Amino acid sequence: MRHVIALDVGGTGMKAALVGPAGELLHQARHATGRERGPDAVVGTILDFAAELRAHGERLFGTPAAAAGVAVPGIVDAGSGTAVYSANLGWRDVPMRRLLGERLGGVPVALGHDVRTGGLAEGRIGAGQGADRFLFVPLGTGIAGAIGIDGGVEAGAHGFAGEIGHIVVRPGGTACPCGQHGCLERYASAAAVSQAWAETSGSPDADAADCAQAVAAGDARAVRVWQDAVDALADGLVTALTLLDPRTLIIGGGLAEAGETLFTPLRAAVERRVTFQKLPSIVPAALGDTAGCLGAGLLAWDLLETSHTDRSEVTI
Template sequence: MRHVIALDVGGTGMKAALVAADGTLLHEARRATGRDRGTEAVVASVLDFAADLRAYGADTYGEPAAAAGVAVPGLVDERAGVAVFSANLGWRDLPLRDLLSRRLDGTPVALGHDVRSGGLAEGRLGTGRGAERFLFVALGTGIAGAIGIEGRVEATELGHIVVRPGGAACGCGQHGCLETIASASGVARAFGAEAAECAAAVAAGDPRAVAVWDEVVAALADGLVTGITLLTPETLIVGGGLAEAGDTLFAPLRAAVEERLTFQKLPLIVPAALGDTAGCLGAGLLAWDLLSLEVTA
């Protein structure tokens, strides 16, 4: 059976699948990145995982994967196939596409940005399906986004919009970036416990948690209004770990965004449909798209 490898590389773990042409997930697996052992160990883990997936596919489905799609965090030069920079994984200017293709015996490889890949999946398979313009925002350890316009999806650095000038220092070198406040790590710093614990405390009416959450929602609404003004999406899709708070997040967020808008049209603000599988599914779409381009060429 013809299939592709889909691999989503995160800061601490990797999610992978073998994906059929109709989008069926034939096989799923997860593995640690080995980040605690250094950059070389991370690269080795990625290459080994991909090779094991290829071997499994060949043994189980009678042929090796026709292509592979890999989504990685940080700065990515997708055309060159280079993972330019990732603070979490410690690499710089890593020719990951070529390394993977050689390890996979010449299998064609598509390299993509993790959030763009997640946005691609949400746009084609999830909540953004049918929307001409959507903004996908992932609220995880950091904050990143992707804009979808008539089927094309591009990554955005929404998390580095400055919403509180002179605020907390951000790893990007600025102060008061959106992700210093409204990411899961920002919530954890402010509350002194994991973001999920803060959300639960908010639902229980804890005053300290509510104060933290109110600032998170306010900062997030400020950042999203900037994104809405620049990109005019008809649908705004919010995913990532923080979105798992459900109505504890979405009810006040919708109200805060609406009250900040003046001339802008309020988009539909909805939770992502694909959860933490979006990046992996998007990587699979990148692989199938690559094969489609090769046939067209």
């Protein structure tokens, strides 16, 4: 059975899989990232985990993986296959593609940005199937985006395409670590909603899921907090759709787990704001927390199928 190795590296945990030619999950595994042990230890854990997957695939299918794909957070240099920087993992300039290739016996390795690889999977085999242009926006600790065009995902000239979380929606507002004030992710991320609801409710341990439950129960304070976040998100999304004209907006991440508690007011807020723009479909992500891993697998298969002379340069 031909298969590839797929790794989705997160701040606290790694998801991994052996992925078949049609994007099917043949085997899944998870491992702690171990960032408390430092960036070098994290890299070592990734390499060891990949080697374990390679050995498991050989035992299962009698043949080694044909390629590997890995999705990492932070800044990714597509040309060199380097994980340039990750605040969560503490690393800088890690030659991930080369290191993984060497550890896996010389197989080709594709390196991708975690949100863009998740968007690639949602576009091809998830909620964006059939859409020639889509925008994937996961609402987690922060907010990022993946711009899908004709089956691929746009990285941009410098690797920063899709950073919708740093669109300024409230000029002069809350300071953002990026250096601006009033960024979208300071108002509409799961972390922002958690903070706002903890302050409003007087419960330091309250989070966005608690806020969503309180909204569903009719708590007026929660409704105000939630609507503030929805309005900020709608402002950011309308800016994005004005520039990109996507056919579909795919919303994922922790806030999307609230279901229609999020999507009903969000669709209404976006519709109120559009004028000449074409209103896109606004749908929940379909693949959940497997999107990044599946996207990494798709990257690996793309690597094998490309006709480029240097196939190791396929990244997003």
